[in-house]
Amino acid sequence: MKRLLITGANGGLGSICRDRLGHLAGTLRLSARKGLGEARANEEIVYCDLGDKDAVEALVEGCDGIVHMGGQATEAKWETIRNANIDGMFNLYEAARKSSTKPRIVFASSNHAIGFHRQTERLDAKSVTRPDGLYGISKVFGEAMASMYHDKFGIETACVRIGSCFPEPKNHRMLSTWMSYDDFVLLIERIFMVPVLGCPIIYGASNNAASWWDNREVAYLGWQPQDNAEAFRAKIDAEMTPPPGDDLNALYQGGAFCGDGIHED
Template sequence: MLKKLLITGASGNLGVMCRTGLKPLAETIRLSDRDGVTDAASHEEIVHCDLADKDAVEALVEGCDGIVHLGGQSVEAPWDTVRSSNIDGVFNLYEAARKSSVTPRIVFASSNHAIGFHPQTERLDAKSLTRPDGLYGVSKVFGEAMASMYHDKFGIETACIRIGSCFPEPKNHRMLATWMSDRDFFALIERIFLVPSLGCPIIYGASANSGSWWDNREVAYLGWQPQDNAEAFRAKLDAQMDPPGKDDPNAVYQGGAFCADGIHEE
């Protein structure tokens, strides 16, 4: 069991899920976001922090032996917004980890948008080239590179999870390939913190979907066995909406509609 687990982005959708789902992993869970986190339980600490504030991030990370880094900009946005949260913020987090009196093991919430321009007809593994589908995707590629460098140079272990679509159920037909259930996500994080030696792997964050585009054989050593399959929701989706047309980005690219989005300006 971890002594102190930090969850950044604790007021976001994934953060709220993890606040409950990861409770068994640590004696104390430190919850952080710029705002919106309230009502600490007896095993929780709340620390409001802007990831762009280097000194504040160093204080936030100090003493934590595990970090689940969900914080930052979570969708496409103008560059200044992406840079502040996902570029400067990631650098600040890793510098804080380097300087901490306890070297933490880190879960970095990367994204399928780091490889979004790959076609859906291509099966990807950890060695596949990154093909980001927007500025947000570029920031996730940057985060994976930072994790790699801090591992090679300083021995900080990080699991970079290219999260697909983590919702209670798939919202569209594309998500039949990318969906990850909350219980499979929690099980993955548990294995990341329990495995004796982690390294700095790339992991595709998806359940055992019949139509998956992703191959996780290189991280079999984690012992993660996802249990759920988005195929169980196909009939419900078919009743709610038509599948996308063959030329629709949601049917062509792994990143879906992000590939058709323009550059967001202020």
């Protein structure tokens, strides 16, 4: 690619993309509302509020690919979610439709789009959405937006329902949802390498022995995650007691998001 746009490039995963995806394009265009520091070699920085339609159109123009990590990243008030994750998604896809390059998009969806499924269920791309909060609802909306813009306008998107992408899993629930940074980067590489992408739903998790998710429908991507959260089970067992059976973190795939309040993924 000539130019790859990374939105939310100052966030946790956006920063990983900035550090590790430079080989995919001649220029990385990095965007956030603030806090990106100085541009490095082969980078350009464009500050942008996703709720600003005209600014988003200018941001997207000339980009061959977009890794959309921007937006509200956890549960919040509706006004906050609406600006970034609802209006912002519409603005991004309208900008892609109008652009001269028709970029391929990686959309950071979330496991919270299906969070109210029980942990005893095994899900695939055809499983019904069961969002566990306003944040999860915004991700279902984003997936629907991607689907319509693909069917109507040919904009290709990988909707990645990211589980828990951290250096290592932090608790027993994450033994099922964890995705390593290496597997995350490998997935994005494969998304931009395949000749035809379409608009798939992809569960963003490593090759975890305790996984609840089945990615067989996206085998054509050639993504083969290498890491397994099981390597951390003994450490987690030593640090904490597993949640009781009636705890949200033991009942639902979305864990504590299925209750009240704001929680980390």
